[in-house]
């Protein structure tokens with residue numbers, strides 16, 4: 001079983017997952033996908049190559065673990081965290097450790113090996129978003145998991161090892177540090193002003209306009225004022241909503257359209273760049289032990305959003321050494337270029 005280790009100096013948790021354990025000679029940076037379409041475990045007809053299906057959308061009413069699905073969720077064959085056990089948090093001298101419990105799932109976004117999210121119709125994106133939502137809601141019923149992260153790696157340089165379009169969910173027994181920082185900022189702002197920080201940031205960006213990529217009725221996409229990366233995009237609901245899992249189903253098509261448009265603009269402008277995206281939804285309020293502070297006010301002070309991070313530059317020594325980034329493209333320029341992309345149809 002993997003384990004989580006905490007360093008009190010940098011307040012960082014690390015997952016030590018030795019089951020995936022390459023030997024020293026095996027380490028290499030991979031610039032291409034390992035397997036082609038013939039051996040792809042996510043293609044229809046290859047269902048036996050994945051662990052058993054957790055959930056799938058099957059428009060034809062077919063049974064599990066066979067073709068007929070349009071979106072499919074399975075456990076990750078090489079999970080970073082394991083589903084059985086308890087965190088069993090212990091001190092190790094000045095450090096902390098706990099068992100690497102959690103969930104690690106893969107959502108196969110389409111039966112089509114080549115068709116990425118940016119080229120999916122809104123109906124398919126709606127089905128994908130519906131599955132994301134139901135998996136988040138289900139995993140948050142498990143009180144061992146304090147945070148459930150949905151993310152996507154697109155392209156080998158963004159960490160994708162399989163070409164077939166897919167996203168991943170990792171449920172974990174701690175709230176990740178980067179999210180904790182955002183939660184604390186949002187909470188402090190709300191304590192002082194009784195307003196949501198993310199509502200304030202998006203409202204101002206809409207008025208100021210130069211960093212807006214698009215504004216729909218329910219969603220807004222913008223390049224953050226202090227974007228870390230060229231063409232970084234922040235996608236959020238315009239109406240205050242803290243938990244992605246509580247998004248009403250009626251809003252899923254609007255979300256799907258907004259995500260699809262964001263990815264299409266990126267793809268057309270930057271010739272299908274590698275990117276990562278992460279969903280920063282609410283931490284799991286059902287998780288025990290009950291915590292104080294912002295956990296009582298999350299509904300008002302947190303606001304879910306997706307951060308889309310194109311991989312156009314390398315994170316190098318300065319960034320690793322300082323945690324801050326040198327961005328060669330002003331977010332205002334990035335937003336203008338993204339706005340100017342001509343979308344067909």
Ligand SMILES: [Zn+2]
Nearest residue numbers: 040043113164
């Ligand atoms: Zn495939």
Ligand SMILES: [Zn+2]
Nearest residue numbers: 196199240303
């Ligand atoms: Zn808000």
Ligand SMILES: [Zn+2]
Nearest residue numbers: 182280305307
């Ligand atoms: Zn965030």
